[in-house]
Amino acid sequence: xxxxxxxxxxxxxxxxxxxxxxxxxxxxxxxxxxxxxxxxxxxxxxxxxxxxxxxxxxxxxxxxxxxxxxxxxxxxxxxxxxxxxxxxxxxxxxxxxxxxxxxxxxxxxxxxxxxxxxxxxxxxxxxxxxxxxxxxxxxxxxxxxxxxxxxxxxxxxxxxxxxxxxxxxxxxxxxxxxxxxxxxxxxxxxxxxxxxxxxxxxxxxxxxxxxxxxxxxxxxxxxxxxxxxxxxxxxxxxxxxxxxxxxxxxxxxxxxxxxxxxxxxxxxxxxxxxxxxxxxxxxxxxxxxxxxxxxxxxxxxxxxxxxxxxxxxxxxxxxxxxxxxxxxxxxxxxxxxxxxxxxxxxxxxxxxxxxxxxxxxxxxxxxxxxxxxxxxxxxxxxxxxxxxxxxxxxxxxxxxxxxxxxxxxxxxxxxxxxxxxxxxxxxxxxxxxxxxxxxxxxxxxxxxxxxxxxxxxxxxxxxxxxxxxxxxxxxxxxxxxxxxxxxxx
Amino acid sequence: xxxxxxxxxxxxxxxxxxxxxxxxxxxxxxxxxxxxxxxxxxxxxxxxxxxxxxxxxxxxxxxxxxxxxxxxxxxxxxxxxxxxxxxxxxxxxxxxxxxxxxxxxxxxxxxxxxxxxxxxxxxxxxxxxxxxxxxxxxxxxxxxxxxxxxxxxxxxxxxxxxxxxxxxxxxxxxxxxxxxxxxxxxxxxxxxxxxxxxxxxxxxxxxxxxxxxxxxxxxxxxxxxxxxxxxxxxxxxxxxxxxxxxxxxxxxxxxxxxxxxxxxxxxxxxxxxxxxxxxxxxxxxxxxxxxxxxxxxxxxxxxxxxxxxxxxxxxxxxxxxxxxxxxxxxxxxxxxxxxxxxxxxxxxxxxxxxxxxxxxxxxxxxxxxxxxxxxxxxxxxxxxxxxxxxxxxxxxxxxxxxxxxxxxxxxxxxxxxxxxxxxxxxxxxxxxxxxxxxxxxxxxxxxxxxxxxxxxxxxxxxxxxxxxxxxxxxxxxxxxxxxxxxxxx
Numbered sequence: 001x002x003x004x005x006x007x008x009x010x011x012x013x014x015x016x017x018x019x020x021x022x023x024x025x026x027x028x029x030x031x032x033x034x035x036x037x038x039x040x041x042x043x044x045x046x047x048x049x050x051x052x053x054x055x056x057x058x059x060x061x062x063x064x065x066x067x068x069x070x071x072x073x074x075x076x077x078x079x080x081x082x083x084x085x086x087x088x089x090x091x092x093x094x095x096x097x098x099x100x101x102x103x104x105x106x107x108x109x110x111x112x113x114x115x116x117x118x119x120x121x122x123x124x125x126x127x128x129x130x131x132x133x134x135x136x137x138x139x140x141x142x143x144x145x146x147x148x149x150x151x152x153x154x155x156x157x158x159x160x161x162x163x164x165x166x167x168x169x170x171x172x173x174x175x176x177x178x179x180x181x182x183x184x185x186x187x188x189x190x191x192x193x194x195x196x197x198x199x200x201x202x203x204x205x206x207x208x209x210x211x212x213x214x215x216x217x218x219x220x221x222x223x224x225x226x227x228x229x230x231x232x233x234x235x236x237x238x239x240x241x242x243x244x245x246x247x248x249x250x251x252x253x254x255x256x257x258x259x260x261x262x263x264x265x266x267x268x269x270x271x272x273x274x275x276x277x278x279x280x281x282x283x284x285x286x287x288x289x290x291x292x293x294x295x296x297x298x299x300x301x302x303x304x305x306x307x308x309x310x311x312x313x314x315x316x317x318x319x320x321x322x323x324x325x326x327x328x329x330x331x332x333x334x335x336x337x338x339x340x341x342x343x344x345x346x347x348x349x350x351x352x353x354x355x356x357x358x359x360x361x362x363x364x365x366x367x368x369x370x371x372x373x374x375x376x377x378x379x380x381x382x383x384x385x386x387x388x389x390x391x392x393x394x395x396x397x398x399x400x401x402x403x404x405x406x407x408x409x410x411x412x413x414x415x416x417x418x419x420x421x422x423x424x425x426x427x428x429x430x431x432x433x434x435x436x437x438x439x440x441x442x443x444x445x446x447x448x449x450x451x452x453x454x455x456x457x458x459x460x461x462x463x464x465x466x467x468x469x470x471x472x473x474x475x476x477x478x479x480x481x482x483x484x485x486x487x488x489x
Numbered sequence: 490x491x492x493x494x495x496x497x498x499x500x501x502x503x504x505x506x507x508x509x510x511x512x513x514x515x516x517x518x519x520x521x522x523x524x525x526x527x528x529x530x531x532x533x534x535x536x537x538x539x540x541x542x543x544x545x546x547x548x549x550x551x552x553x554x555x556x557x558x559x560x561x562x563x564x565x566x567x568x569x570x571x572x573x574x575x576x577x578x579x580x581x582x583x584x585x586x587x588x589x590x591x592x593x594x595x596x597x598x599x600x601x602x603x604x605x606x607x608x609x610x611x612x613x614x615x616x617x618x619x620x621x622x623x624x625x626x627x628x629x630x631x632x633x634x635x636x637x638x639x640x641x642x643x644x645x646x647x648x649x650x651x652x653x654x655x656x657x658x659x660x661x662x663x664x665x666x667x668x669x670x671x672x673x674x675x676x677x678x679x680x681x682x683x684x685x686x687x688x689x690x691x692x693x694x695x696x697x698x699x700x701x702x703x704x705x706x707x708x709x710x711x712x713x714x715x716x717x718x719x720x721x722x723x724x725x726x727x728x729x730x731x732x733x734x735x736x737x738x739x740x741x742x743x744x745x746x747x748x749x750x751x752x753x754x755x756x757x758x759x760x761x762x763x764x765x766x767x768x769x770x771x772x773x774x775x776x777x778x779x780x781x782x783x784x785x786x787x788x789x790x791x792x793x794x795x796x797x798x799x800x801x802x803x804x805x806x807x808x809x810x811x812x813x814x815x816x817x818x819x820x821x822x823x824x825x826x827x828x829x830x831x832x833x834x835x836x837x838x839x840x841x842x843x844x845x846x847x848x849x850x851x852x853x854x855x856x857x858x859x860x861x862x863x864x865x866x867x868x869x870x871x872x873x874x875x876x877x878x879x880x881x882x883x884x885x886x887x888x889x890x891x892x893x894x895x896x897x898x899x900x901x902x903x904x905x906x907x908x909x910x911x912x913x914x915x916x917x918x919x920x921x922x923x924x925x926x927x928x929x930x931x932x933x934x935x936x937x938x939x940x941x942x943x944x945x946x947x948x949x950x951x952x953x954x955x956x957x958x959x960x961x962x963x964x965x966x967x968x969x970x971x972x973x974x975x976x977x978x
Binding site: 004006008009010011012013014015016017019020021023024026028030032066067070071074076116120123124125127128129131132133135136155157158159160161162163164165166167168169182183184185187188194195196197198199200201202204205208215216219220223230231232264316320321322325326327328329331332333336347349350351353356481484 | 493495497498499500501502503504505506508509510512513515517519521555556559560563565605609612613614616617618620621622624625644646647648649650651652653654655656657658671672673674676677683684685686687688689690691693694697704705708709712719720721753805809810811814815816817818820821822825836838839840842845970973
């Protein structure tokens with residue numbers, strides 16, 4: 001869909017490093033993991049999203065003549081390297097967890113196995129896309145959870161951080177479970193339902209509120225949601241809406257999908273009063289829609305207060321993930337080998353913060369499901385070539401507090417490998433499902449979480465553990481690297 | 490630059506309302522104001538930005554055959570209206586405050602005067618662009634303020650909310666005062682400086698840290714900032730960096746723009762210790778750059794602690810405006826007239842919250858400068874046809890607490906009209922300055938603020954008042970509308 005070439009959507013240092021590898025020839029094939037460290041919004045899970053856009057980006061990677069000219073103008077790149085860039089394309093492998101899957105901290109959502117120059121270039125754009133859409137899909141999932149079955153509409157385009165944040169944010173919000181978006185371009189690009197009725201300006205451009213409502217009802221009798229808070233919800237908006245609904249009923253219209261929207265004021269009080277007024281006139285089945293700086297906590301609170309709202313439009317706080325506006329995904333070198341080596345050498349990054357020490361090696365992830373309930377027992381990060389026998393007991397290690405071990409009895413679990421091949425030798429081998437299919441996947445995925453992991457506040461964390469083999473590689477490497485650092489004093 | 494057609498980057502309700510106006514023919518010419526109600530991040534001002542992108546969007550507005558087909562597929566638009574859309578283009582006027590200007594709540598940053606259908610369509614995209622870029626320009630201005638003259642580099646692309654948030658966010662960050670961005674595409678598109686050196690993966694892909702530093706220094710002797718926190722800042726990173734700097738010095742290199750970057754740990758402690766180690770070897774002029782989840786408050790605190798940092802890379806919290814991720818701009822109908830009327834009729838939107846009551850009428854804004862100091866005394870919102878004589882006393886009204894009046898003595902002030910023509914009868918009459926020129930404008934603009942309005946916490950608000958004439962129109966209209974609402978009970 002996007003005509004703009006995004007190859008230069010990268011940090012300058014990716015290019016200076018690439019030139020470094022070009023000038024100091026490196027035949028290294030490397031493994032980079034994209035993962036995150038902390039669940040957004042204090043939750044116990046995230047919903048991964050953005051892979052389709054990563055695929056488009058990687059497929060389209062090329063330096064145009066304009067790009068080369070621009071890079072030359074910076075006077076930091078030499079002609080040989082620029083000539084190399086002219087012929088650049090991605091030749092490596094990418095593995096990823098399919099969009100809509102529930103995921104947890106420290107597990108690679110995406111893994112790049114490629115010559116070091118290629119793997120380095122793609123870091124920034126991959127993180128940008130995965131970070132953004134995973135954030136919004138996760139936030140949407142929380143908002144949908146709070147609404148307990150009511151529909152959530154994504155209404156945030158005007159407050160999104162630029163056009164793409166609106167377009168792809170709405171895509172991610174649909175994946176997270178919204179029933180529609182106001183964003184027409186997202187509707188067109190991704191075949192998702194678009195929703196919306198009218199604004200205060202519609203009401204204000206007519207001589208009075210009743211005439212505005214009446215005109216709207218005549219035009220859209222089957223989606224007649226009237227905005228009742230332009231002047232005074234209970235004194236003017238609801239009475240005028242009821243007058244129009246009565247006229248619609250008298251004309252024998254089917255009265256489907258009709259109702260009101262309240263966009264300001266005390267939503268609990270106003271919705272209850274509005275419901276009483278509607279119900280008294282036989283309109284107890286009217287949709288009562290609310291939209292006013294909502295988020296998952298406000299919706300939860302309004303539900304608890306018994307607000308008579310059954311449809312929610314969520315804008316700013318969903319499209320920006322207001323209380324947690326960055327996903328924090330990182331892209332770290334995990335292993336390297338010379339081109340002709342058989343085996344990867346694991347790599348580790350130390351940190352004063354043990355949470356930030358990386359997991360080394362060329363890895364994959366198995367999800368361990370409880371055989372009886374289908375719920376997730378834990379995720380297991382292990383080396384890519386490890387195999388497991390579901391009939392046998394399994395011992396897994398907490399990756400940070402490694403004295404914490406868990407034994408899972410053979411025969412009580414099933415395994416699923418989460419990372420699937422996306423690119424092989426530069427060719428895309430994966431077909432993205434449609435957004436509405438990913439939305440269904442996500443709904444089923446959330447069913448694999450225990451209730452305790454879905455709640456909004458202080459949820460139960462899901463275990464992400466290391467295999468015995470990976471645990472020992474990590475321990476040995478930590479020991480070796482810390483000794484080496486001391487030795488270099 | 491952008492090939493994608495953004496005409497459908499709008500909320501569905503703009504189109505359903507447009508069809509409403511089409512079917513119930515309205516010759517109304519309307520005035521819409523885009524303004525915001527609250528300064529971001531608890532500050533006393535905002536920096537407006539995004540106008541260049543609004544201009545491109547409005548210029549390019551057209552419904553492609555694909556767009557028409559898509560809208561037809563929704564089964565809510567009839568053929569006549571779709572035929573009208575096929576020939577649609579913008580024919581109205583737009584006025585705006587130039588990018589880089591410091592602005593305040595409730596004053597129109599942009600005003601659309603156009604046939605109602607056109608003015609309605611452009612609401613969402615205009616708000617999206619102005620909201621996003623004004624937010625990031627404002628945040629950048631705060632971060633730059635905290636750094637007290639040190640350079641701020643924008644490093645947030647990987648954490649931005651999608652590609653555009655990275656691209657245009659970096660543009661806005663430059664406007665707000667950053668000295669460069671890591672985002673190469675923004676550099677290419679807007680001719681702004683790009684910055685960056687290497688990542689941890691560069692260090693990790695060499696057999697040891699020294700070799701990695703040495704290789705980098707050979708390639709980029711004139712921008713040799715070495716990342717020292719891959720293994721251990723003080724035990725390994727800084728000693729290895731000093732070894733390389735000594736070798737560079739021994740080779741007779743000019744030692745310009747060299748130094749270290751610390752990306753984790755206690756930046757106050759580490760920077761002081763690193764400085765001592767560097768200084769002891771004659772490298773007291775080395776750049777010490779820091780980058781680790783920084784924002785204006787952390788930079789301010791590090792400065793207070795005497796951290797020896799003189800260059801700052803700011804990522805996540807700048808590119809997302811972490812503590813205040815939405816600007817909250819709105820677009821409200823202010824006046825309307827029939828096509829052949831001479832005068833606009835002011836329109837007002839009531840609200841239970843007096844902050845949300847709009848300012849009616851076709852308006853403009855004058856900035857009142859103190860003649861002696863050049864500082865802003867107040868902004869005055871008035872009707873577009875009002876004129877003022879700088880030699881005469883001026884009485885201005887607080888728009889909410891209207892009993893608060895201020896008298897400004899004639900001869901002590903100068904006036905500047907903030908809104909300038911951008912489109913006239915659909916034609917663009919404005920040429921955007923370059924981003925670096927806008928950045929200069931913004932620097933001069935910030936000089937017109939009193940120090941007390943620039944501080945990070947609890948700053949002094951700048952007065953935005955109403956003219957006598959506008960105040961009385963607003964009062965009368967409020968009275969009339971509230972009586973009318975009661976009458977409709």
